[in-house]
Structures are given as structure tokens and as C-alpha cells.
Amino acid sequence: MVYPDVHLARFLNRPNRFIAECELVETGEQVTVHVKNTGRGREVFLQGAQVALSHQPSSKRKTAYDLVAVKKGEQWFNIDSQIPNALAAQGLLEGKIVLPDLNGEISFLKREQRYGHSKFDIFIETDTGQKAFVEVKGMTLENQGIGAFPDAPTLRGLKHVKELTEALEDGYQCYVLFIAQFEKVIRTTLNREMQPELVQAVEEGQQLGLKVLTYNCRVKPESIQVLSETPFDLNQRFVQPD
Structure with a gap:
């Protein structure tokens, strides 16, 4: 399973279980992203953690990015519940x-x-x-x-x-x-x-x-x-x- 147009970012915070605020590594832009997992994820969603965002803009979406993976320690965790x-x-x-x-x-x-x-x-x-x-x-x-x-x-x-x-x-x-x-x-x-x-x-x-x-x-x-x-x-x- 391969995600399209993936960008690395830093996790900033998670206002609620559906969205997160992240900062794109390549540009420094702060973006609001959809979190593809409603679980707590407290041990991975740490401020400054490296995350992977799939860019999938659409007029039908409120956010242009999906947060699909988080790096904990030296390994990546996919958090896409689907x-x-x-x-x-x-x-x-x-x-x-x-x-x-x-x-x-x-x-x-x-x-x-x-x-x-x-x-x-x-x-x-x-x-x-x-x-x-x-x-x-x-x-x-x-x-x-x-x-x-x-x-x-x-x-x-x-x-x-x-x-x-x-x-x-x-x-x-x-x-x-x-x-x-x-x-x-x-x-x-x-x-x-x-x-x-x-x-x-x-x-x-x-x-x-x-x-x-x-x-x-x-x-x-x-x-x-x-x-x-x-x-x-x-x-x-x-x-x-x-």
C-alpha cells in the first residue's frame, strides 16, 4: 500500500481526535491535517515528533493533508485506521x-x-x-x-x-x-x-x-x-x- 505525494513534517499539537497541527519540514509552513486514527496515540503524538503527511487536496475536504505515519524512536508507525x-x-x-x-x-x-x-x-x-x-x-x-x-x-x-x-x-x-x-x-x-x-x-x-x-x-x-x-x-x- 503506497500513499501519494508524501511530505515530512513535525507534529505540533492535536486540538481534537480528528485533526492535528503540523509544520512542513521543507517549507516551515504550518498546516492543519486530518488524523486517520481516532485513538489516543499519546505515546507517539509527541510535540516535535516526525510525521508523514499525504497531500490529497480536494474541494470536498476541509484539510489538504492526511497524517498517515509517525516516527517513534528509530521506527515508523503507520496510524491509518483504514x-x-x-x-x-x-x-x-x-x-x-x-x-x-x-x-x-x-x-x-x-x-x-x-x-x-x-x-x-x-x-x-x-x-x-x-x-x-x-x-x-x-x-x-x-x-x-x-x-x-x-x-x-x-x-x-x-x-x-x-x-x-x-x-x-x-x-x-x-x-x-x-x-x-x-x-x-x-x-x-x-x-x-x-x-x-x-x-x-x-x-x-x-x-x-x-x-x-x-x-x-x-x-x-x-x-x-x-x-x-x-x-x-x-x-x-x-x-x-x-
């Missing part, structure tokens, strides 16, 4: 993302499939007749090499996990797929301190056959691509960033 679903679908179709215990080859893939009171991100059928739901979650929170989800409580995510567990009883294979939108990660887990209810729901789902997996990504200011599977461990301790 990109994980596209990466997941592409990775599944190309065989870069492999779902454990899925029998046969993928013969049909549909994005956004309704089930019960939810709309899951991906529905799959295989050439052996197996059917599966995949709920995709972007992961941008990291500390000491450990990636975690979420960085803020998610009622929607909790609802999806519970309904995936119900779908297991109807014969579907069900997966939660985390796309870690950064590269250097040893292991991933759930942010137990942030949302213990989600941890409990996932634990109950795993006991019934829910599969949870993570793939990390190579991130540059102008691009992001899926790399490889990273271990997910529900019992891994996560230390909150300062």
Missing part, C-alpha cells in the same frame, strides 16, 4: 497471511459481512466448503518490544469478539487478526489494564476455538506492507508507556 482491513484482505488472497485450521484454498472473500448484530470485516469460503469470519484490528500501541490492543476501551471490539464466539457454535471458523502497524515487535497481547472485559471475552472465545493472530508490517513514510506472523500471547505482561 489500512489494516485492506492489508488483511490482500494478504489473505495472496497467501501472505495464513489462517490456522482453515481447510482448503480460499475460493471466495467478501469484505464486511453481516452476522447477527455485527458486521465482520472479512467473510471467507474455501474450496472444501468451510466458512470463516475474520475480524481485523489495527495495532499501533507498543512498549519495550511488546505490541498491545487496544489503546482505548472499545465497546465495538468487545461486541465483535462475543459474536465471533457465537458464530463458532454455528460452525464457522472465527479469527481475530491484529495488523501491527509497525515492524519491530517481539510479541503481542491485549492491554489488560485498559480493558479487562475484552481479555475475558477473548479468553472465553479461545477456549471454544477462537483463533487470535498477529502480523507485523514494514512501514515507511510513504508505504506499508505485511511482513510475517508475530506471536500473540494473552498472558504476556504489557507495561504502559510513560
Whole structure:
């Protein structure tokens, strides 16, 4: 996935969760930009942090730039909340993302499939007749090499996990797929301190056959691509960033 017309800038502040003020490195111009992630991102949105802006002006937009990536330490973090679903679908179709215990080859893939009171991100059928739901979650929170989800409580995510567990009883294979939108990660887990209810729901789902997996990504200011599977461990301790 490649973004058009990317410019480097310095992060100044974030008046609200939808916009940020940045200073373009090449010209020093201060610009108001759309933040493509409504999460808190406190550990990456630091004053003076280097960010990547995709210039996409339009008469239909209030801002001419999208903030798509932030540099933390020596590595880039993609913060585009819309990109994980596209990466997941592409990775599944190309065989870069492999779902454990899925029998046969993928013969049909549909994005956004309704089930019960939810709309899951991906529905799959295989050439052996197996059917599966995949709920995709972007992961941008990291500390000491450990990636975690979420960085803020998610009622929607909790609802999806519970309904995936119900779908297991109807014969579907069900997966939660985390796309870690950064590269250097040893292991991933759930942010137990942030949302213990989600941890409990996932634990109950795993006991019934829910599969949870993570793939990390190579991130540059102008691009992001899926790399490889990273271990997910529900019992891994996560230390909150300062």
C-alpha cells in the first residue's frame, strides 16, 4: 500500500481526535491535517515528533493533508485506521497471511459481512466448503518490544469478539487478526489494564476455538506492507508507556 505525494513534517499539537497541527519540514509552513486514527496515540503524538503527511487536496475536504505515519524512536508507525482491513484482505488472497485450521484454498472473500448484530470485516469460503469470519484490528500501541490492543476501551471490539464466539457454535471458523502497524515487535497481547472485559471475552472465545493472530508490517513514510506472523500471547505482561 503506497500513499501519494508524501511530505515530512513535525507534529505540533492535536486540538481534537480528528485533526492535528503540523509544520512542513521543507517549507516551515504550518498546516492543519486530518488524523486517520481516532485513538489516543499519546505515546507517539509527541510535540516535535516526525510525521508523514499525504497531500490529497480536494474541494470536498476541509484539510489538504492526511497524517498517515509517525516516527517513534528509530521506527515508523503507520496510524491509518483504514489500512489494516485492506492489508488483511490482500494478504489473505495472496497467501501472505495464513489462517490456522482453515481447510482448503480460499475460493471466495467478501469484505464486511453481516452476522447477527455485527458486521465482520472479512467473510471467507474455501474450496472444501468451510466458512470463516475474520475480524481485523489495527495495532499501533507498543512498549519495550511488546505490541498491545487496544489503546482505548472499545465497546465495538468487545461486541465483535462475543459474536465471533457465537458464530463458532454455528460452525464457522472465527479469527481475530491484529495488523501491527509497525515492524519491530517481539510479541503481542491485549492491554489488560485498559480493558479487562475484552481479555475475558477473548479468553472465553479461545477456549471454544477462537483463533487470535498477529502480523507485523514494514512501514515507511510513504508505504506499508505485511511482513510475517508475530506471536500473540494473552498472558504476556504489557507495561504502559510513560
